[in-house]
Structures are given as structure tokens and as C-alpha cells.
Amino acid sequence: MIPAKRIHTVEEYYFSKKLREVRGLIAAGKPIINLGIGSPDLQPPTVVVTALEASLHDETAHKYQSYQGIPELRNAIADFYQKNYNVSLNANDEILPLMGSKEGIMHISMAYLDEGDEVLIANPGYPTYTSVTKLLGAIPKYYNLDASTNWLPDLAKLEQQDLSKVKLMWVNYPHMPTGAKATKGFFERLIVFAKKHQILIINDNPYSFILNDEPLSILSIAGAKDVALELNSLSKSFNMAGWRTGMVMGKAAHIQHVLKVKSNMDSGMFYGIQKGAIKALESSKEWFTELNKIYAKRRELIWELATKLECVFDKETAGMFVWAKMPKNSNLTSEAFIDKLLYEKDVFITPGSIFGTQGEGYVRFSLCVSEEKIKEVIKRIEQ
Template sequence: MIQVANRLNTVEEYYFSKKLREVNSMIADGKPVINLGIGSPDLQPPQKVVEAISASFQNPNAHKYQSYQGLPELREAMAKFYKAHFSVSLSPATEILPLMGSKEGIMHISMAYLNEGDEVLIPNPGYPTYQSVTKLVGAKGILYELDEANNWMPNFDELEKLDLSKVKLMWVNYPHMPTGAKPTKYVFEELVAFGKKHNILIVNDNPYSFILNNEPKSILNVEGAKEVCLELNSLSKTFNMAGWRVGMVVGDSTHISNILKVKSNMDSGMFFGIQKGAVEALNCSTMWFATLNNVYQERRQLVWQLADALNCTYDKNASGLFVWAKLPEFIKSEEFIDLVLQENHIFITPGTIFGSKGEGYIRFSLCASTEALEEAIERVK
């Protein structure tokens, strides 16, 4: 038997990869499961985006290898987008690197900056990929706890008590997933100061700024942030393009150059047509966001009703593509969602997949039609 690499002993198959096999098996057996677990937008991208990718097939360069740095017009569109929505100035030539989704950026950044034994600050609760990628590159994850009492923001007094001598990188994610907590400018200013003080690269993962949020923010808007910060962003949620795999990492040119050294050895450029579609998406007017959020607002009202029917509580001021809900006391997240799946044929995400601080919480996705949500409410009632 050929032995696998030792790094595979440190990670497990992604939760949704495993759980969806169970859900799909139930559907195959005729059970009408309503999936409220996954944040995969079910709405269509802007029509002009679809038209752009279709028209691109006639371009003689469409089927060739593409630049590792993406089309110049794509980087230009990304720079204009950041200027228009975040008041952040970026050089299209040196401070932007398009990615095949921001998820790959987590790996590229980690490979560019982490050596075996380096330490990484990872939010708990937080996106599970931060932890798994840290393990895959041989670094050590140090969990920093977030809690509802502090509106899911870092506790800098507690962070300062840690031995930070080996910490090289810190993952943050605001607006926060899974809780939907919105950042204050204060927290970004504190993060920049913390990174400078301890020589830590702060990476803000920022794909949810425009979903049910009227005040999109970038950590790069803080003075001096480029010295110690990078930001990941994505078109997946904002423009319903999750399957297209388009994202970006932005920041100081030195950091971008370092990440490019990794990325250029991992792929051979993004498909031409997808880049053309992404340009059109980034050039959408603010009317797009208003229309999108009207839909999500209606769905969120229904999810709140569903949460009420399940005796859960939640924060109506949260943003993002999910509703993070607290279970009644002493109820375990995974036991609860398995019970609802078996009895009501509704799949909800347990908070525990985001870390130990997610125990006692569940997460509902807004990526389901109003008809499906109304049906879910009826099943629970």
C-alpha cells in the first residue's frame, strides 16, 4: 500500500463534502430535503455578464493560455471597484492579483508566507479553510475566540496575553462569516496597529460586504494598512458567480509579487471569457446591489420566522448571506440539525463546523427560494 503524505493526517474531508452525500442520498430515496446549509447563490448573475462570456467565444484569444496576472482590463475594473465602493486606491499593475475564487488565495498566501512551525491566528468561530490550509502547509493554528458579548470582534487584551513570537499571519473575516457581524472602523484600526506592533500579516477575507449591508468597508481604508494587510474579495456572493470562480487579493505590491510566485506555478491563467464576464460584473451600477438585497431581505424575513419556529434567537442587525441563530440552552448543534434533517427534511448547518465557539448555534443560508422557505416553516410548525 502506498502511504499518503503525512499532511493528510492533519485534515479531514470538508464537512459539506461529507454531509451533502447524506443529503443527496436522502433526496435520491425520494425525501424532499430543503437545503438551507450551503451559501451557494441560486440567483442569476447580471444579464450583461452572461452575454459577455457568450460573446467572448468569438475572440481569437479566448481559448489560449491567459496571463497569470489576469487581463489588464480586469485588474483595471477591480481597481475602479475598490475606489468606488471602498475609497481605496490600488495600482492595477502591481497591487491586484485576480484569483480563481478567494478560497485558492488562502492557500497561495499561506504558501507564500508560512514555513513549517510558523504560527497563525485563526478566528473561532471562523471559516474552516483557514485551519485546514494552515495544517496542510505545516504551520500551527492558534485559535482566538470570538463571542456574542463582544459582537464577534477580536479581544485585543486577550490577544496581547499570547506568546506572539512565532505568529506570522492572522486571518480575519469582516463582515464575519458565519455570524454576520459587521466591522467598525475601530476594529480595523486596531487590527492594523496590532499587525504593525507584532510584525504580523493581517489578511481580511471580505466576500460579504454587499449582502444586506449598506456600509461596505475595507481594511485597506485604514491609513498605513498596506504595510501589514492584505484583503481577499470575491464575485461569488456579490454577483451570483460562485461557480465562475473569480476573486482577487489586493494589497502592497511586494506582497502581491510574492503571492504571484506561488500562483504562477499552480495554474495557467483564468479562462478569457470568465474574465470578460467579471469585468462587466464589476462595472454594474449600485442598482444591482439594491435589487439583489431586496430579494435577500424578503428571504431573511422568512428565515427569521423559521428560526422563531425552532425557538432560536438571532441578531437582526447582522449582515451577509446567512442567519446565525442561537439554540435554546443545553441543546447541541449537531444533534439538533440531524434531528431537523431526519424529521423535517431540512438541512441546516451546525455552528460547530466553524469551531468550538459555534456550539449552541446554527446557520441558515438565504440561498433558497421564498417557496422553499415557506415550505420549511410549514414543516416545522
């Protein structure tokens, strides 16, 4: 049987392939330490697991659930956004729970893109934005980011281009992979840009609370709901990556378009997961304080590791990664650099090139590893 032509527009996800190789090395007896993946190794709040367990005996627990999530979950999301971002959302029609924000990328794209439409995508940036765009027959239109502008897009430069076919623009702050933070002023300029060119902005915002004292939502900007959606997730903030719990927020009309797609793709989120998510969203700020104490200690060790590898990095960043420029005297590509570490030191980190051409010459370290393991990596490098 011949597969659809769209399959040939994308490659298998880098981590899907590379982690197969890493697992093979582990199976062969190699003591690999994985500093590549942003999958939290810590536990979610205890009350979250308790809520899931308690919900299993509820009368409706094992039935199909609403495509829009139970009202209590939407209310919890609205309260969370009001408390943490000072954003007011109508829980009835401005919030749509998702089975992870990654599915939201597909749903939003399917709701808005026709074949031949163009999409503004950051370089470097999350590879899924490009993959989904290509799968739908739309055209990625990359805007370059670099350290000189703190990894923020140059909107004036973008306006010099033909934007007449652009329907969507993906932004992601705090930024993955660099950890750069947006400012309120930047978001204000971005909303003006979007209104001028009739482009829907989607801010993918799962790293707000990781090593970041000033969480910021694009929806806090006046007029943002007219031209912006925001994706968020419980994966990073509450150590619930495997629960696949996210949400998209914005103007009711925009959410309704996304719901049309979503309601044809799934049959609702498992009830118990929704009950656990509610408890997570009700957590006090002390949860983030304690979580960030752990990540701060790990980041100090990763900075030490990066320094020993003669890499250069910015300490004024957020999120659960350290983005580092490779040594000036290195004549290796970023993939060759990380393979050298993998095969010689049994350490896996992520090459910057998988995030786009602007990521070449950089590597990314994950903080989702215990202090003990990071110290072991440092010892291996010293040897």
C-alpha cells in the first residue's frame, strides 16, 4: 500500500530515533546518563495522585467525557490564570482542555490552515510547529532568532517581507530551547503586528513557572484575545508530562473553531486525569518555590558541567534547560559534538541543530536529572 504524500514531507521525530539508539547502548551495558530530554523526573503533588485514585469510584468516572472537559476543570484553569497571570477568562467558552498541548498544535493548525497558507515559525524553535505545518500542506516561513536580540523576533524586519499569505505565527516564551524570556513590551508590539497583518498568534507557554520569577501570558496584553491564543500545560509546572493534560485559551470564536476539530479527533479526557489536574491547578505558590529550589541546584551543576566543556551560556534564562554555545575552537557540528560525548563519556545531550539552522553551534542540557547523576557526568568529563 502506498502512504499519503504528506508522510514524505516530514521525518521521524529526532528523539524517537535517537532514543532508540540510546536504549540500544543501555541494553548493551553502557551506563548512559540522559541529559537530553525535558521529561520531569520528579513526582506531581501528592494531592493530585490522591484525587485521581479517589475519582475512580465516581459514577461517571469510566464513561465518555465532555469534549470541553468537565466544568470544574475549566473553572480551575480560569482561576489559575486569574491568580497567576492576572488574565480573566470565561470558563464556558474561552478555555478548551487538551490531551497535552502538543495535540493543540495540530488542532489549531487544522482549524486555520489551508493548503498553501504560510506559517511564521521561529528558528531555532520546537520542531513540531514545522512538522504539523508540512503535514497539512501549508508552508513554513522561518524567522531567525539569535542571541543579539535575546532570541526575540525582529518584527520590523519581518514587516519587510510579503506577509499576505501568512495565517499563523508560533511564538514560545519562555523560549524552548534557549530559555529566553519575553517582555510585556514585546508582546504589546507583537499584538500590534498581528492586528496590522491579520495573523493569529499562538504563544506556547508551558515553561512559565520554571526558574522564572515573573510568569507572563500573552493574554494579559490589552486586545490580545482578538488575535492570539495561548497553549499551556501541566507537564512541566506540575511534573505531569505523562498525564497529557494541557489547555488552549482565547477568544470564544477562536476556541469554537478548534473545538470543531478536536471533537472529531477524540472522545474526551479521562475523568480521573481531569480531577487530578484540578488539584494541581489549585496548588499554592509554595509548590513552585519548592520545585524551583531543586531546579536551581541542578542548574548550578549544569553550569559547572557546561563550563568544563568550554561552552558559553546565559544565566538570565528560564525553563528546564540550559542552552549553551559550543567551544570556539570546536570544529565539530553540534550532532558530532553530542555523539562524541555519547560514545566516549556515555552522556547524552541534545544538539542545537535539531531546532533549526540557527541552533547549529549550540547544545542543550536538561535539568530533569538528579544532582547525583549530574555530578557523575562532571566526573566523567574531568577524567
